[in-house]
Each structure stands twice: as C-alpha cells, then as structure tokens.
Amino acid sequence: MRVVVTGAAGFIGSHLCEALLEDGHEVVGVDCFTDYYPRRFKELNLLNARDQAKFEFIEADLRSDSLEPILSGCDAVVNEAATPGLLLSWDDFDRYQSTNLTAVKRLLDAAIAVGIGHFVQASTSSVYGADATGDEESHCLPVSPYGVTKLAAEHLLRAHSETADLPLTILRYFSIYGPRQRPDMAYRIFCERLLNNEPIVVFGDGLQSRSNTYVSDCVDATIAALHREPDGSVFNIGGGQEVELLHAIDILAGHLGVVPVLEHRPARRGDQRRTCADTTRARKELGWEPTVLPEEGLRAEVSWVRSSLGLD
Numbered sequence: 001m002r003v004v005v006t007g008a009a010g011f012i013g014s015h016l017c018e019a020l021l022e023d024g025h026e027v028v029g030v031d032c033f034t035d036y037y038p039r040r041f042k043e044l045n046l047l048n049a050r051d052q053a054k055f056e057f058i059e060a061d062l063r064s065d066s067l068e069p070i071l072s073g074c075d076a077v078v079n080e081a082a083t084p085g086l087l088l089s090w091d092d093f094d095r096y097q098s099t100n101l102t103a104v105k106r107l108l109d110a111a112i113a114v115g116i117g118h119f120v121q122a123s124t125s126s127v128y129g130a131d132a133t134g135d136e137e138s139h140c141l142p143v144s145p146y147g148v149t150k151l152a153a154e155h156l157l158r159a160h161s162e163t164a165d166l167p168l169t170i171l172r173y174f175s176i177y178g179p180r181q182r183p184d185m186a187y188r189i190f191c192e193r194l195l196n197n198e199p200i201v202v203f204g205d206g207l208q209s210r211s212n213t214y215v216s217d218c219v220d221a222t223i224a225a226l227h228r229e230p231d232g233s234v235f236n237i238g239g240g241q242e243v244e245l246l247h248a249i250d251i252l253a254g255h256l257g258v259v260p261v262l263e264h265r266p267a268r269r270g271d272q273r274r275t276c277a278d279t280t281r282a283r284k285e286l287g288w289e290p291t292v293l294p295e296e297g298l299r300a301e302v303s304w305v306r307s308s309l310g311l312d
Ligand SMILES: NC(=O)c1ccc[n+]([C@@H]2O[C@H](COP(=O)([O-])OP(=O)(O)OC[C@H]3O[C@@H](n4cnc5c(N)ncnc54)[C@H](O)[C@@H]3O)[C@@H](O)[C@H]2O)c1
Pocket: 006, 007, 008, 009, 010, 011, 012, 013, 030, 031, 032, 033, 034, 036, 042, 060, 061, 062, 063, 079, 080, 081, 082, 083, 084, 098, 099, 103, 122, 123, 124, 125, 150, 172, 173, 174, 175, 176, 177, 182
C-alpha cells in the first residue's frame, strides 16, 4: 500500500509512519510543523522514518497547500494532523477550527477527487465529554472546544462519505502515552518535574482516571483498521486498564526512584473526569486488543524521557 500519513512529524503520526514502513508499505508523510509545540521535537520524531527509502516527506499545510498532487496515486490516508490538547482551545479557537475542521474538509475534497480507497480519521475520546466510559453508540457531548472540533470533523467526514464515494473509518483514541509523547501532555510533564525535583501540579482531586493507551497499541489498532474493509465504522481505541492520576504519578516516581511532591489546584475547565474505553467492537471487528500494561508503558516513557534529556 502507499499510505499518506498527515501529522507525520507528531507524536502518534511519527510512530505510525515507522510501523507502516516496517510492514513494507510506502509512506508519504505530511506535516507543516505547527507551533503548538517546537519544531525541534517534531524533527527528532521524524529522524528514523526519514532514513527509509520508502518514506517521502512533504512539508505542506492542509489548510492552504494543494493536496490533490500529494494524494494522487495513494491507496489510503490516515489523518493524524490536528491541534490537540484542550486547554488552548478555549482561547485560540481559530487555530482549532482551521486545523481540525477546515483542514479536514480540504483533505476530504482532495481524497474524493483522486479516488482514495480508504480514509482513516484519528478522533478522540474527548468527543464523548466529561465521562468517556461507554461504547461507540454513547451520546457525544464534548466539554471542550477541542472536543467540539473533533466531533464536528467526524460529522463532516460522515456527510462526505455518505454522499460521495469515500470509504471511511473513524478511530477514537483514548489518552495515548509512551516515547515521544507531546511536551504538553501530563505524563511527560510529570517525568520532567520529578527528574528536576519540582512539585507536580495536580488539578482537581487526582482521582480522575484515564484509559491510557500505549502508543504501539494505538498504532497497531490504526494499522488493523487500515487493513479492514472500510464501512464507516467508529472504533474506540483505548488501553485495557483504567489508571487514576495519583496512581500514575506513583508509578512514574517509583520508576525514577523519587518521592513526588504534589501541589493541588482546582480542576480545569473542560477536563475529563473518567475515561474507560469500551473496546469490545475493536476487539471483535479489528481482531485487536491492547497489550501494554500501564507499569510497562510508563517505564518505557520514563526511560525515553531520561534519554531525551541526556541522562542515560
Ligand atoms: N495524543 C493523544 O493522547 C490523543 C488522544 C486522542 C486523539 N488524538 C488525536 O491523534 C492525532 C495525533 O495527535 P498527537 O498527540 O500525535 O499530536 P501532535 O501535535 O504530536 O501531532 C499532530 C501533528 O499534526 C501537524 N499538523 C497540525 N495541523 C496541520 C496542518 N494544517 N497541516 C499539516 N500538519 C498539521 C502538527 O504539526 C503535528 O506535528 C490528533 O488528531 C489528535 O486529535 C491524540
């Protein structure tokens, strides 16, 4: 297969490119290095893929560049490009609207024009709202503008897929973690603070829980979805074990051999309270299941953070 991966320089996109290349596919990676976090991190993410003969990287912005020439001759598109994170979405809505919606519309139009065989959209558990604990038929009531843009993108995709010939799959990822995790994400921040003997700020009571998904499990699910005949299905993609925030901090501190100092602050607007992925459909239809447990996955993240800081 020749697969276009947008957001190829990002956390998940870069792992996905590498896994597809390892499986022998040709990969066209697209990214415009948005300034949501520094370009230098994204260039590092791309290093391994850039070494591979079957990898082509195109620096392009889905919001403005011509996309048909990029997609032409490709079999599938996996859209990992977006502005993630919910905090900034309250204040910089234009950024979220343009990268998470306008960009999707342009990518869709190009995909339909060139006759792409399969469009896979990376969506999120944030479309469900404060509690993401049910199956894919649960009500979607997002509590952040980020979640609203991602849900709107799902609707946009469905409208196009049902009225034009665009085979579609939607994957709702649940809190992905592991090496290359974005610098704004909790576990990475916690590791860095623990290593610097700085207090960890806990928003709320710390009992909020996440269905953490190790990045290789997320990538495996995405590739399994790519290989399945697309029929517009939506799949929850989440780790098998729910972990409370305070417990995750203890695991990280244990791996680093330090005692955490916590600073409690009020919960933030739009934070999810509980995510626990019901992955019954993905297990049945994709033949996929998460394999990496939190202890093991957090150990790998700790070890990556240490080496990226030059400590190992
Ligand atoms: N990381 C998670 O826990 C998580 C959870 C649920 C869903 N998701 C979704 O997974 C996808 C990937 O997330 P991530 O954590 O890897 O984020 P990331 O920010 O690391 O990667 C996204 C990449 O997309 C690129 N990009 C953004 N807008 C673009 C545009 N207009 N044109 C070209 N490139 C553009 C960015 O430069 C970035 O490199 C996103 O769609 C996100 O909503 C992530």
